[in-house]
Each structure stands twice: as structure tokens, then as C-alpha cells.
Amino acid sequence: xxxxxxxxxxxxxxxxxxxxxxxxxxxxxxxxxxxxxxxxxxxxxxxxxxxxxxxxxxxxxxxxxxxxxxxxxxxxxxxxxxxxxxxxxxxxxxxxxxxxxxxxxxxxxxxxxxxxxxxxxxxxxxxxxxxxxxxxxxxxxxxxxxxxxxxxxxxxxxxxxxxxxxxxxxxxxxxxxxxxxxxxxxxxxxxxxxxxxx
Numbered sequence: 001x002x003x004x005x006x007x008x009x010x011x012x013x014x015x016x017x018x019x020x021x022x023x024x025x026x027x028x029x030x031x032x033x034x035x036x037x038x039x040x041x042x043x044x045x046x047x048x049x050x051x052x053x054x055x056x057x058x059x060x061x062x063x064x065x066x067x068x069x070x071x072x073x074x075x076x077x078x079x080x081x082x083x084x085x086x087x088x089x090x091x092x093x094x095x096x097x098x099x100x101x102x103x104x105x106x107x108x109x110x111x112x113x114x115x116x117x118x119x120x121x122x123x124x125x126x127x128x129x130x131x132x133x134x135x136x137x138x139x140x141x142x143x144x145x146x147x148x149x150x151x152x153x154x155x156x157x158x159x160x161x162x163x164x165x166x167x168x169x170x171x172x173x174x175x176x177x178x179x180x181x182x183x184x185x186x187x188x189x190x191x192x193x194x195x196x197x198x
Contacts, residue, residue, distance in 0.1 A: 003042070003057065012061075014039035014192075020069045022195070027175055028187040029165050030071065032062045035192035043163055043192060047097050055097050058191050059104020059161070066189055067109060078186055079154050080111045083162040083174060084143070086123040101191060102161040111159070116146045118174055139173040145181055157186040165190040 003011065014033040022029050033039045046054040066072050082098035090096050099115050106113045122142040158178060160171050165188065175185040 003054065010038040011042050019065050020071050023071055023187065027168065027172060027185065029168065030066060030069065030187065030189040031165055031193040032065050033192045035164055035194040039192055047093065050094055052095050052100055055100025056104040059101035060108050062101065062189055062191055063105040063108025077156055078111045078159045079156045080106055080113050080159050080161055081117050082115060083160055083170060084118055084120040086120040088123050098162045101163060105161055105189065117149045118177065119144050119146050139169055143174050143177045145177055153181055153183050157184040159186050160188040162188060162190045163192070165193040165195065
């Protein structure tokens with residue numbers, strides 16, 4: 001089941017006008033929308049009601065917003081990596097929502113998707129409600145480089161894709177793994193964040 005035109009417009013009301021305003025610092029991020037209302041409900045349907053096609057649609061919107069931004073205009077090609085789920089969690093859900101979003105994103109941008117470049121080796125509990133310190137402890141040693149990239153690291157910089165950016169702890173831990181292998185991390189693009197308003 002996909003979103004009707006009316007529902008799409010309802011979700012698009014939560015698109016940020018300043019998606020790239022947090023594109024600075026050690027690990028900049030680009031957010032398509034504000035994590036509330038219809039957008040929050042749509043992400044919940046994607047993850048918990050198994051409406052996988054929503055991930056592709058949201059990824060296409062994210063990709064178009066990225067292409068329309070000044071960041072993309074000043075960027076050459078990137079390798080796109082979805083933040084991985086632990087295999088046990090992915091088996092239960094049936095898919096990784098970040099990977100679906102990344103597929104839609106790459107359909108729009110033409111960037112290369114690399115779904116197995118980073119793997120999740122530690123099954124962490126949900127991070128909701130944890131302090132930043134607890135999140136960091138939870139995610140310690142949660143990620144590892146995939147076998148292909150261990151043998152031959154990429155030359156192009158990496159853009160992470162995820163559904164929600166809250167404190168940034170997850171993507172910081174993922175970036176640490178890549179940077180230890182001298183892989184350049186360009187930043188992260190997400191569907192939603194509760195961190196700033198349009």
C-alpha cells in the first residue's frame with residue numbers, strides 16, 4: 001500500500017525549508033523533514049507496519065531535495081551506505097528501512113549504493129529514551145567493515161543514509177569504523193530529525 005496524493009501532500013507539509021542548515025562540523029547531516037505529525041506516522045508505518053514501498057518513496061524525496069541543495073551542486077560522486085540493522089532485527093522486520101530509503105535516494109541521484117560495506121555485529125536495544133552517554137555505550141563496537149571493503153577500501157567519499165537523526169550517536173559510531181580504515185566520510189542524509197524547525 002502506497003501513499004495517495006492527498007497523503008503525500010500531508011507528509012510533505014513537514015519538509016524542512018533549510019535541510020542543509022546543519023551541514024557543518026565533523027559529521028554534517030542533511031535532513032529532509034521535521035520528525036512530527038504525518039511524517040513521523042509514515043516512518044512508523046514503514047518500520048512497524050512493514051510498508052516497505054514507503055521507504056523507496058521517502059528516499060526519492062530525500063534524493064531530490066539533496067540534488068536541489070547547494071551541497072550536491074558542490075559535490076562529485078559519492079558511495080551511499082545505509083546504516084545497517086543487526087541481521088536478527090532485519091530478519092524480524094523483513095527489511096532494513098535505511099536500505100530502502102538509500103535505494104530511493106540513489107534512484108534520484110545516480111550515486112552508487114553499497115549495502116554490505118558496513119555490517120552491524122552487535123544487536124543493540126532500542127535507543128529511545130536513553131541518555132547520550134547510554135546511547136554511546138550501547139553502540140560501542142556495534143559496527144564492522146564488510147569483507148569487500150576490508151580487502152579494497154573505496155576511493156570515493158561515503159554518505160550515510162538513515163531514517164531518523166536524533167543525537168547522531170549511531171552514525172558517529174559508524175563513521176568511526178570507516179575512518180579507522182582511512183575511508184572518507186562525507187556526512188549523513190536522513191528523512192527526519194526532531195532537532196530543528198523549518
